[in-house]
Amino acid sequence: MKTLVKLQALRPIWNPKPFCNSFHKDGRAFASLNLSEYEAINRCEKEVPEHFNFANDILDQWSKIEKDGQRPPNPALWWINGKGSEVRWSFEELGALSRKAANVLLDPCGLQRGDRAILILPRVPEWWLLNVACIRTGIVFIPGTPLLTAKDILYRLQASEAKCIITNDNLAPAVDSVSSSCPALKTKLLISEGRRDGWLNFKELFQTAPSSHNCVKTKSDEPMTIYFTSGTTGSPKMAEHTHSSYGIGCAITARYWLDLKPSDIMWNMSDTGWIKAAIGSVFAPWLRGSSVFIHHMPQFDPRETLNTLIRYPVTTMCSAPTVYRMLVQQDLTSYRFKSLRHCLTGGEPLNPEVLTQWKKQTGLELYEGYGQTEVGVISLTEKGKKIKPGSMGKPAPPYDVQIIDENCNILPRGEEGDIAIRIQSKQPFCFFTRYVDNPEKTASTFRGNFYITGDRGWMDEEGYLWFVARADDVIISSGYRIGPFEVESALIEHPAVVESAVVSSPDPIRGEVVKAFVVLSQSFASHNAEKLTVELQDHVKKITAPYKYPRKVEFVQQLPKTISGKIRRNELRKKEWGQM
DSSP, X not given: OHHHHHHGGGSOOOOOOOXXXXXXXXXXXXXXXXXXXXXXXXXXXXXXXXXXXXXXXIIHHHHHXXXXXXXXXXXXXXXXXXXXXXXXXXXXXXXXXXXXXXXHHHTTSOXXXXXXXXXXXXXXXXXXXXXXXXXXXXXXXXXXXXXXXHHXXXXXXHHHTOSEEEEOTTTHHHHHHHGGGOTTOOEEEEXXXXXXXXXXXXXXXXXXXXXXXXXXOOBTTSEEEEEEEOOSSSSOEEEEEEHHHHHTTTHHIIIIISOOOTTOEEEEOOOTTXXXXXXXXXXXXXXXXXXXXXXXXXXXXXXXXXXXHHHSOOOEEEEOHHHHHHHTTSOGGGOOOSSOOEEEEOSSOOOHHHHHHHHHHHSOOEEEEEEETTTEEEEEOOTTSOOOTTBOOEEOTTOOEEEEOTTOOBOOTTOOEEEEEEOOSSOOTTSOOEETTOHHHHHHTEETTEEXXXXXXXXXXXXXXXXEEESSSOEEETTEEEOHHHHHHHHHTSTTEEEEEEEEEEETTTEEEEEEEEEEOGGGTTSOHHHHHHHHHHHHHHHSOGGGSOSEEEEOSOOOBOTTSOBOHHHHXXXXXXXX
């Protein structure tokens, strides 16, 4: 990262003094960005513009505001790795660097507007740089977690027909092992020092790339990004989003849930492969002109996290409940956070006890939100408003969230049913457009005039939403969505396994974890159960992403099935959660 780090010396060290309040009172900068208009669009009070590009219409505008001295001098991107390396980019620098990166993608990578590129990187500055570069060029980017295996990468390359893959030297061997089976793949771009046969080197190309680039005038409804999301059956689906769905669709979330201002520094800890990173680490904070803070920790470390909050002026923190569950196990009363004022959580249900402990030990509230890859943030607890421990807050504009039965009847307050979003004359612009190449799956998410989230819940008399369970068998562990089919498919490849059923199981730290019920073949029936469990766990880690492996394994003689022979995962799940 020598080339990129060197450029941060072009600007002075950030001075964390309070910024002039007149910025917020007269709203000059916000007015020049039309943020109030974007919020009106978000509420469906105004039409979505024909053209929109986040890089041109938001980031470049903040760059101009920054030049005019109408924004605090904190960086647009502030990256550290805990080992002494640090990167700080202003909006002006982010713009200049992303234009050079855009030219790398166009030539010599040979990509064009509408082409698809898979981006698999950890929390390094280049991930943000290339997100913006793809937006500038109209290239459809497909983020992926660095935990993906060769099999996962092969599936994503073949399903998406991506022409380019961008990753580092950790995953390059896995890509090389499957690339010959991916005829659409034309370019492999390496974000690491040194060279590798068959790969273009981003750092070398970046140094000589032209600095000027004219941003593509993308239509608001033009595809911008695709996220692979796990389901109950089959392989992950490709949820496609447009340029406006996140770029404008985060306006309400950014203001009322995240409560962001240009003087804020937001630390969102989500993995780069998940939609939470797009919302909390790109679109929402930069829409509001806030600073995006990143601490590149290979593995989560609660003490390092707390020490970072002591040393750096992070004002806003967002992470999965699992992180807070681990943090409250520390002696938080011995820590004095430098600037932290607003804490958020989402991605999985939050235990009321964790919320209570966090408030008791830090004096800070935890504001919960609830959303999905397909539709973004569905409900939120607005900053300063009443918090109900265990609730996911109230519906977020523009969504009309209702609890319905199987016949689309809206249920009375307090009754459990399907959490659904009512569709009026047309679906909200911030929805995903489709599951790519899967019209049947796309159609299955709609029932009458409702989009079905796949979650069960209820709404109280004050309009607060309460989560009960997934309506399907998807497992949500530490904020990661895990489809049981993927784990079962990996297990069946082991010679010891005749068949298996994978369900969620309660866990005090992760909320829920993967549990596998396994029927063994006769030749393995006498094997040591403890050793075989470890062997099966290691096998799954090799076959699919490591976070999907079953942390619990139970060997059984048979699995409960329907008359037609389908495994009754629901029965196993209920038994596991003590509901039978």
